Amino acid sequence: MKNKEQDAPQKDNKKSEEKLNIDVSSNLHENMRILKETFDKCSDVVIRSLKVGENPASLMYIDGLVDNSSIQLHAIHRLLSKIEPQQVTPEYLEEQVISINKVVEATKLDDVTKQILAGNTILFVDSMAKAMVFNARGGETRSVSEPETETAVRGPREGFTENxxxxxxxxxxxxxxxxxxxxxxxxxxxxxxxxxxxxxxxxxxxxxxxxxxxxxxxxxxxxxxxxxxxxxxxxxxxxxxxxxxxxxxxxxxxxxxxxxxxxxxxxxxxxxxxxxxxTFWQFLQASEDYYNRFHISIFLRWLRFIFILIALLLPALYIAVSTYHPEMIPSNLLYSIAASRESIPFPAFVEAMIMEVAFEALREAGIRLPKPVGQAVSILGALVIGQAAVQAGIVSAPMVIIVSLTGIASFTIPRFNMAISIRLLRFPLMLLAGMFGLFGIVLGLLFIITHLCKLRSFGVPYLSPLAPLTVKDLKDVFIRVPWWKMNSRPNQTNKENAQRESSS
Structure with a gap:
């Protein structure tokens, strides 16, 4: 019974496709009958009847996807002007009447339907066995504005829109x-x-x-x-x-x-x-690296490399060292950590998990809430919860510092999709540190590096040009050389035309 119910819509779709896969008829009423059935219960589809010369005609479009003033001025107004009966031909209407820049012809009702749904306007004229499609798209769209996810101090302020x-x-x-x-x-x-x-x-x-x-x-x-x-x-x-x-x-x-x-x-x-x-390195590069002087770009890149390691490893290192390797901590610092953890009922791993999950929840809440409220919730929530947790003896003060530094470090990664990947990998490394100490962290890092070496992006090794090594391409990985030395394109994307045309 269930299979029959699922098959019914598929059969209806096939019948609808077969009905539309026919030529445009020279009979206007026949064309409109089929299209009215196709767009039944579509209240935004507009059909405007008019006469072109002595021939009945119809304009068809979707309200909200077209520019009404453009249709009125360049199509309806001109079509209603005096046109002799012998002039009612597709060629004459396209060349002498419709003043919209792009006009094409459609001979299949299936193509007509797709053009209507794409936001174009269709003209049917009785006795013409083809439809005229012209582009009068409009409607409300968002204007070009500054990108919200990739802000820059120096550089263009324009970002893509939905159009x-x-x-x-x-x-x-x-x-x-x-x-x-x-x-x-x-x-x-x-x-x-x-x-x-x-x-x-x-x-x-x-x-x-x-x-x-x-x-x-x-x-x-x-x-x-x-x-x-x-x-x-x-x-x-x-x-x-x-x-x-x-x-x-x-x-x-x-x-x-x-x-x-x-x-x-x-x-x-x-x-x-x-x-x-x-490649992996592209996610650690910001567009601003190429607009600032190369000294500044090199400093900022190395800052990101250091902080990506902090974002990935700091909580795991703290768990491993404080649990399994306390002899690695200087004596004065060890006494301070031991004193702060004296009243904490949880091991370091559980303590870190509580704080990390709470921090991630606060960050997510800050994104989902309205902007003015979200910023206040994320900042004040972290401060209030962190302070209250320390006073209540649930977590230690060093753990609050560790989690805060880790959160700040993850914000330095320019690309959100790479930042969230690092945030996710932090948790299995914490688990390995809690189980095996530094040995577990090394195992986790070996697994991550092996996985990165195996990855490909459309045939390009993910860690190139470092692995496999291409020395000349390293000038835009760990450092950014001056522009007068950037005279070749990356070897992994362009092997035949590697020389930049601007080079001397």
Whole structure:
């Protein structure tokens, strides 16, 4: 019985598809009958009847997806002007009447339906066996604003929006070259989401572009609502903790990566662009590294490297040393820690887990609450709970310091998806430290490093150019050399055209 109920909608969908997979009729009433059945109970679909010359006609569009003033001025007003009967032809209407910049013809009702759902306007004229499709898209969209997840002191202040055409124009403004290619696709059987693949012809490896196209074409899903869907469906190792595709809201970051031979993926309905292939080191680099003087960039990079180790290892090291290796702690500090832990009823591992979970919950609450309230809750909550926990004898003061330093360290990682991966890996390392001490931490680190060495991002080793070693590419990993020495592109993304054209 259940199977029959599940099969019924599928049969209805097939019948609907067969009904639409026919040619546009020269009979206006027949076309409108089929489309009215298709868009039954769709109150936002507008059908405007009018006469073109002496022929009955109908305009069809979705209210809210089009610019009403553009339709009124460039279509309806001109179609209602005096047109001779012999002039009612697709060619004459396209060339002499409709003054919208892009007009195409559709001969299948299935194509007409897709165009309506995409936000285009359709014109049917009686006795014409084709429909005219013109672009009068509009509606409410968010304006270009500063990226919220990638703030910078120095650099452009513009970020992507949910409109894919606005996003491609922002990249075109950065790269004014005919070598910038854009391949458009539709993904999702129900959402028909627009997906654009961007690359620089001659810089990106053709095999990489073909592989990206192949993986996107293989996606079989009913809807794509955000670029995260695409990311998870095309990455090499979806079960890994580590992200293998970079996401960004910044057009300048996308432009820089395109010029290095990488591929970008824009998805309609989201301000986040995907960049691939990517390496581990890219997640520790900020766009600001390339706008400041190289001395400052080197200092900030090393600061991030130090603090990523603190974010990953500090709680585990504290648990291991205080539980199994107290002889490694200086005597005065050991007496202080022992005195603060004298009244604590839990071992160091349980104490650390309580504080880490509480800190993560406060951070999540601060993100989900409204901004003015969220900041106050996260900061004051941490202070109040930490102080109260110490006074109540649930946790020790050194543990509060350790957890606070760890939280601050995780904020220094520029990419959120890498920061949250490090936060997650902290917990198994704490467990290993609580069970085996420093030996457990070493085992955990060996496992993480082995896993990183095995990872690939569209065929590129995740730890390159360090493993495998490419010495000339190390100039933009641990340090950032001056721009006059950055005269070649990364070897892992561009082997044939490695020399930058600006170099002498």
């Amino acid at each position: 894919i055409r606005v996003n491609t124009s922002l990249i075109r403004n950065k790269i004014k070259s005919s070598r910038l290619k854009i391949i458009s696709k539709e993904v999702g059987t129900e959402t028909n989401t627009n997906v654009d693949i961007l690359y620089m012809d001659g810089l990106a490896e053709q095999s990489l572009v073909e592989e990206v196209e192949k993986r996107i074409d293989q996606i079989q899903i009913d809807g794509i609502l955000e670029s995260g869907y695409i990311e998870e469906l095309i990455e090499d190792s979806p079960s890994s903790f580590f992200p293998q595709i970079q996401n960004t809201e910044r057009p300048d970051t996308v432009a820089a990566n395109l010029l290095e031979g990488r591929v970008a993926i824009l998805v309609s309905g989201t301000p986040f662009c995907l960049i691939l292939p990517t």
